[in-house]
Amino acid sequence: MGDAMRGAKLSLEGISKSYSAGGVELDVLKDVYFSMVGGERIAVTGASGIGKSTLLHIVGALDRPDAGRLICDGVDVFAADDKHLAGFRNRTIGFVFQFHHLLPEFTALENVMLPRFIRGEKGEGVRKDAEAILDRVGLSRRLHHRAGELSGGEQQRVAIARAVVGRPAILLADEPTGNLDGKNSSQIHELLDELNCETGMTVVVVTHNMELAGYMDRQVTLEGGQVVERT
Ligand SMILES: Nc1ncnc2c1ncn2[C@@H]1O[C@H](COP(=O)(O)OP(=O)(O)OP(=O)(O)O)[C@@H](O)[C@H]1O
Ligand SMILES: [Mg+2]
Numbered sequence: 001m002g003d004a005m006r007g008a009k010l011s012l013e014g015i016s017k018s019y020s021a022g023g024v025e026l027d028v029l030k031d032v033y034f035s036m037v038g039g040e041r042i043a044v045t046g047a048s049g050i051g052k053s054t055l056l057h058i059v060g061a062l063d064r065p066d067a068g069r070l071i072c073d074g075v076d077v078f079a080a081d082d083k084h085l086a087g088f089r090n091r092t093i094g095f096v097f098q099f100h101h102l103l104p105e106f107t108a109l110e111n112v113m114l115p116r117f118i119r120g121e122k123g124e125g126v127r128k129d130a131e132a133i134l135d136r137v138g139l140s141r142r143l144h145h146r147a148g149e150l151s152g153g154e155q156q157r158v159a160i161a162r163a164v165v166g167r168p169a170i171l172l173a174d175e176p177t178g179n180l181d182g183k184n185s186s187q188i189h190e191l192l193d194e195l196n197c198e199t200g201m202t203v204v205v206v207t208h209n210m211e212l213a214g215y216m217d218r219q220v221t222l223e224g225g226q227v228v229e230r231t
Contacts, residue, residue: 008073008092008169008202010059011035012227015068017054028054030225032068036218038169039200041193043213046222052206053098053174055222059204060093060172061085072170090118094168094201096176100159104148108139111147112161119166133161136191138184152179160188164195170202171195177209189215 017029028051036042046052057063059070061077070077077088089095094115102111112130116122134143137157147155156179163171171192177185189212196203205216213219219230 009036009038010073010170010202011069011071012059013069013071015055015058015065015070017051017058017063017065027225029058029065032225032227034220034227036202036204038202039196040218041196041203041216042205042218042220043216044204044206044220044222044227045208045210045213050222051225052222055227056095056172056174056204056206059170060095061089062095090115091166092169094163094166094171096156096159096163096171096173098174098178098206100155102147102155102158102162105146107144107146108134108150108154108158108161109143111158112165115162115166130161130165133165134158137161138187153181153184156180157184157188160191164191164201167195167199168201171204173203173205175206175208177207177212185209185212 012032012034015029015032019026019028032055044052044055058065061070064078072088072092077085080088109130112134113126116126131143134140137160139154139157139161142150142154147158150158156176160173160176163173177188180188192203192205195201207213221228221230
């Protein structure tokens with residue numbers, strides 16, 4: 001675990017979320033309680049369709065829960081209006097989507113620089129950081145490819161670079177190595193470990209890979225709408 005002063009402390013207090021679609025009411029998260037301290041590395045596993053992405057989207061303030069609170073360093077995140085929520089997402093959270101969500105017409109480098117531009121940062125430093133992080137995910141020879149011209153695994157690696165380029169306090173990664181082969185997926189986990197050590201960022205990774213999950217500080221499973229601690 002890295003410097004616990006840097007990563008944010010996060011608590012879920014009674015989080016519930018239901019969907020209704022096609023006449024069916026689905027209670028995906030049922031009164032979830034869960035806490036993580038700054039700098040922890042947590043693996044989330046669970047069956048397909050159980051609610052892992054739903055949980056991660058709420059923790060990243062991309063979706064509001066139906067009930068419950070998300071407390072980040074003492075602040076009630078969802079008590080804020082949408083403008084402040086956007087600020088929380090941009091400054092505190094790095095998010096790797098399950099289906100990466102890159103801008104296909106923009107280059108790998110532009111996609112990675114974007115979160116820093118949104119923060120109002122610009123200049124040579126932003127480009128240098130983006131190039132350096134793309135180098136670390138093995139894409140130094142793809143900087144000027146459009147995202148749509150990259151392979152699925154390459155796009156996933158750009159998405160990871162984009163999520164970490166702003167050194168977020170909390171990295172939320174939804175199956176970041178789902179499209180990657182064994183070697184590339186180990187490299188990504190090594191990178192996340194290095195960043196966790198360097199910056200103390202809290203890391204929450206959804207994964208089906210039990211071996212990689214085993215290297216994290218904590219393993220939890222989502223079962224019956226609740227988070228169950230494994231270690
Ligand atoms: N916007 C939505 N509207 C209606 N139902 C939804 C919506 N989003 C998710 N669901 C349902 O909620 C359940 C949980 O979905 P979620 O994407 O969180 O699962 P998951 O654990 O991430 O699955 P996977 O491992 O396949 O990615 C699923 O049964 C899904 O059909
Ligand atoms: Mg999912």
